[in-house]
Amino acid sequence: MSKETHLPFSPLTKDVLERLRDAAGPDRVVTDPERMADYAEDASRLRRMPEAVVRASDASQVRRLFDLANRFRFPVTPRGLGTGLAGGAVPVLGGVVLDCSAMNRILDVDPVNLIAVVEPGVINGELKKAAAGEGLFYPPDPASFDTCSIGGNAATNAGGPACVKYGTTRDYVLGLEVVIPTGTLLHTGVQTRKGVVGYDLTRLLVGSEGTLGVITRLVLKLVPRPPAVTTLVALFRDMVRAMEAVHGVLTSGMVPSTAEFLDRRCLGLVGDLLPCEGANHAGAFLLLESDGHPEVIRREIERMGEVCLEKGASDVLLAPDAAKRERMWDVRRQVSLRIEESAPVYIPEDVVVPLGQIAPFVSKVPELEAETGLEIYCFGHAGDGNIHLNITASGEAAPEKVEAGVRRILAEVLRRGGTISGEHGIGTAKKRYLSMELAPDSIRLQRDIKRLLDPSGILNPGKIFDE
């Protein structure tokens, strides 16, 4: 490895700020500390003030910004709508935050070709609405779907409950317009449903957490809107039975459009929201959905309910209407908030294990709690093994003890063939755990790719790995 380092960066001088204003337009450069404070953090609660914010409205402004960053050596941290949980949008080394939220036009929703063309600042939920207006569906649905941006979704390869049936953001990005840090404007991929011409630059950029380029336009695959959806909740004495039910459903020729779970600890916090006695003390909760043709899904959800009962569910509730469905989802949606409120120290991890390891892992949790002195809440996406592992500790817990506990828990995930992040990414928050999962040769190659696209290391430095 070459030893030349990209650091330290230079602070933004008055002269550079003047050039930024020339490049982007004076009203697009923010230096007022009060306004900049909004750009200092994302949903990870990590925090660092930028030296300036540039609110770009098109790719040419991004190119000019990169040109200045290369010449005057300041970091550029791209930001969608700041809902990331790994600190990917936090300007950890100062410099400029590149706010992409003003590039927020839905340029096309095409019901014939089943694609959308959008700018990166479009809110996920707004695209969903626009697609629905044409009878179409954009499936990726991170929990923050009504506040997060499509550009950020692509940068992190965002997932959500719909993944079990529909896949992640990666599966919906057909092509990109992107500015790489050298200032080159690239068009990657296709606007068709298939394409194998050259290397898959699209998917190299998707999930690269804004370290390889800034997306300025996306061509997205849409699918026909499922005409109806139906929901059930099942309660179980323990996670083993619940996961047997999920496996039974998955291997019965049905593909649920959602398969969410909560563990015993989570139910202790949110079970009261369920219209069902004793839910607070149940061992596991499943929320299953089927979407599609009304007649088909009615039969499917009944069959899913039967599978749950066969596998030992103590209660199965069907949602006969939208209001009841909302109540069921409320349980799942409230859980992170209530966990966060339950303790002063709150660490949201986001691991994935092979499907067959969900129950064994969750069953191991009490032992891990005893070992680490932490409280561990497990909930998430049972259909793909993605466990939102919310770890809490009392205010007196020593930080180094918490850190050692988190490492112990992640090691257990890896030992079971898992990965340390399924949706949130590495960003800043998990950078120190990267080498637990990736071998030095893999990290070295990734660093080399980073250096190829960003020779002076100006774009989102300090994320994923150190340069």
Next chain:
Amino acid sequence: MSKETHLPFSPLTKDVLERLRDAAGPDRVVTDPERMADYAEDASRLRRMPEAVVRASDASQVRRLFDLANRFRFPVTPRGLGTGLAGGAVPVLGGVVLDCSAMNRILDVDPVNLIAVVEPGVINGELKKAAAGEGLFYPPDPASFDTCSIGGNAATNAGGPACVKYGTTRDYVLGLEVVIPTGTLLHTGVQTRKGVVGYDLTRLLVGSEGTLGVITRLVLKLVPRPPAVTTLVALFRDMVRAMEAVHGVLTSGMVPSTAEFLDRRCLGLVGDLLPCEGANHAGAFLLLESDGHPEVIRREIERMGEVCLEKGASDVLLAPDAAKRERMWDVRRQVSLRIEESAPVYIPEDVVVPLGQIAPFVSKVPELEAETGLEIYCFGHAGDGNIHLNITASGEAAPEKVEAGVRRILAEVLRRGGTISGEHGIGTAKKRYLSMELAPDSIRLQRDIKRLLDPSGILNPGKIFDE
């Protein structure tokens, strides 16, 4: 661009051959011309004799081969089972063909975690069988599925009729073990259904046509085996009506597991295989399937038939049993063979257009034929816009006229928002058209990535682009 060139390579000397035998074992090195002849071509019919063939049985032999190739400067062309249509496995610059077909173990088919672990030489159809034995399904189904290798499928991101519902090979490769040309053994990706840790090296390698690394092991996603499948064939007066039917099906909340089409010219060649009068003179043919729960798919296929009739189908035939289904598929399967036999000059192109452009493009074909003097047969995957454009010419057609005609046709595809390859890849056969689709900046970046992973340019040189 740096002007240092990797060429010319050095011929294999006796000394190097001796070292190859030491590295791989003497019985694993083939130099007998008669046996080597089998390795001179793939299904593209492009041809060049290698200087030697190494039949590797594990990753360590691949590493040792790369080490020798870097030291003694000879090209290494990896080969699965040689079914590629773009010349990707042809040793166009001589050197060693690395035969991966002996690495052909199915190491695991795991019905709990719904994954398979295989070596690259496993035949696609063998994996399908092994998966079926566990109630599971490996969907990617290139036409050559009973003779092509999983490693080659991953190298080309192979597709097939099932893509419309199930996606391409890329969507099933969770993780790879791969030897890159520097000799480094890398593990990419995950063995779980999600994972966003670091850059997506897996999908950088998938579809890179054996130019960035040699896959020595794959972790593949499996899905539950659909318990039943049902089939219909519909005939139409013209392609416009047929594509309206496909669109009608796709936007009705149903996802067909196959949506194949043939145009008028193809029907002229294979219509006689259909149990239906006048099929030879119909304007378009659709083959639709639905897979899943028997009761559900019976309703679905009936509904698909209704949509076809609503959109003006002149005939709709349902396959009541497996034998009838085979006869229907035979029509689709025989078509390339009969086209190939119909004329001395035969060029299989493999384009994709946006869904709404299939009918307008096919309607334009008679005009393109008149303009170019070629005969153009269109068939393929209606659900994703992937048209196998089989171009033929009489023996007297001047090669430069054929070449100009092909360029004219590909330009028309690109003008309509399409791409020049949806399944076959670029290889050698389409390299000269690459710059019709990709901008110089994109090609430059891809070359740089190639150089990063393969600094001395030993791996599959002369493919996709010139170095």
